[in-house]
Amino acid sequence: MAERQVSYAPTEELELIRSTAREFLADRLGIPVVRELMMSESGFDRSVWKELAELGWTGLTIDEAHGGGGFGFVELSVLAEEMGRAVTPGPFLASAVLATEAIKAAGTAEQQAALLPRLASGEAVATVAVWERPRGWGLDDVATTATPEASGWALSGTKRFVLDAHLADLLVVAARLPDGEVGLFVVEAGASGMSIDQVPALDPTRRIADVVFDGARTAMLLGDGPGADALARALRLGLVALANEQVGGAQRCLEMSVEHAKTRYQFGRPIGSFQAIKHRCAEMLVRVEQARSAAYYAARVTDDTDELRVAAPLAAALCSEAYLWVAGENIQVHGGIGFTWEHDAHLYFKRAKASTLLFGDPRHHRRMLGDALGL
């Protein structure tokens, strides 16, 4: 767990990715569109996914031989940050991060060649089905079973909190092999014996579903064997992407608060001239910048497995709490208007809370970090 020297200076390429992303999201997925999507049945618009594919986002970290952009996680984390800033709905995290990284880490060459081009092109959306209990973030809690059959496997069990399962064409499912190891199976949407039931989400800009497997059939076991390490890596990368997303959201909340504090007058003064508000805003900036450091650092050490065991939970614990706190304070700074449906503060607050629970809560991340540090 040696710390790594990394560079934070934004390159021209990163700046270009950032500005392109910000423009596109403002243009195509501005807050009015987000609000429309969040009240819709599916929560997303597949035609947008096509546009993201044309921009290269859906296959950003997939290598060029498989139709992707061949970029690294630093580039991806810039997109995640911008999407967090815009509370962008949709399956980017599920498909372009979690499922993509699981397939990259676990799949054989043939499997990758069969799956990754479909994801990169935007033709298919994927997700991962891992968790089964509300606080069962560890892979020990995987109880779904895989039973070998004449031609393939039959999966049985119930997965919960599956991101964007109702949008997915492919599901990467964690299930117990007969020897007790966790294997990663790829199940196509519409497979018999699989039913997907979207549940109402606290954060309506990121949907979740229960997925029941009742003897669902698949022929594809990624890597033809155990996949726990690969899944752990994909989940850590998911944490890193999520942490950067949280930084983007928190930064936007800070900006909203500062803007309001400058223009809202009470007692004949802008409320930002009162230390009670000014110091709250200063504290928000402090928390955002500390979180940003952890998120940026993590994005820069993803190729170092040992260091990622420290950096990912570090970023996840800090960014989760920072975002939730900043998003909550943003409502407080706005006063009554901040509590209305009409104001955007609640979109961020809901995203912040749900995202602290997705792949582990901050206590879980600290437990993981303590383990990695030998504390």
Added chain:
Amino acid sequence: MSDIDRVDALVDRLLAEHSFDDPQAFWGAQYDLGLAWVWFPEGFGGLGLARGLQSRINRRLEEAGAPTWNRRVNILGIGMGAAVLAAHGTDEQKRRWLRPMFTTEEIWCQLFSEPGAGSDLAGLATRAVRDGDEWVVTGQKVWTTLAHIAKWGLLVTRTDPDVPKHRGLTYFVVDMQAPGVDVRPLYQITGEAEFNEVFFDEVRIPDDQRIDDVGAGWRVAMTTLMNERVAIGGDTTPRGSGAIAEAVRVWKESRSDDPVLRDELVRLWAEWEAFRLTAARASEMAKAGTPGPEGSTGKLVWADLNKRITSFTVELMGMDGAVFPGGYRLIRPEGRDEMPPQKAFLRARANSIEGGTSEIMMNIIGERVLGLPPEPRVDKDVPWKEVPRG
């Protein structure tokens, strides 16, 4: 010859021609070669080169095992006083003070804070009244490090009470051994006296020890404080070092497996690590010439974390934390004294007060970084003598 080659050649010469046995003589030679403050003009300890070259010089000297502790021993002189003299002093003043400052023959202290002027430094009340070619100073300063061994002090005084507070200040260098200067130890909550109170009772200062114009004291004080931030900030420490190292040591020694305590320990470790990563990021951005908001958070975060970590470390010790090893002794600390967790816990309370309170730091972030409007000021255009005090 490039500037780097020139500096390297001079460092080679310094190392070749001067032994380390007599550090003061070595520092004198370093000064004479222009390697003391390389960005100062020639003849004043510098060569008129880029400031960034100084860290190269310092590193080379350290690697060669040369004495470099003058910067630590005389930190207020070398770190701040020199910059003040360079920016605001006359050539005569620079000639008189810079060399013995660098060689540590003359130690310097800084006389800014007063019992009635802490965060509101510009409200200070120590009076200086002109009397021919001299000034007569009466008043009290507080929190003065090194005053008891200093030869010279950097002193801000009020010379005109009839104008608004920032405009009536004048800056002097005062002889700490002059008649009427009384230095007393100021015992802090640890029982130790790291600092002093300094009383001035009609102390006479020659006018040629005035720095910059009469009434320009605030400007000079700002130069001092900017260099204080440079002198204190900027170091990047290794992961897990500092206050958190002690917490981890105590945790491991306790052999506890209490999950609640562990969660708190890891939380503090994580926050300390984020602070450290932020310092590294800020330093890189600043060096690249694109400093961002991250650079303004360090002091605030460090102070808060140091307080929380040292407090938690004492809690980790259980009832042992209620022991105070050695008891309270009203003494001046000498060099590197033992710092048991209990003492570190007490000492840390000052972190959010010294060098700018956390409240002032938050005002600075709020107003200068976020652009929030300032608090309406009741003392801005009022003559200093009419501003309420207490």
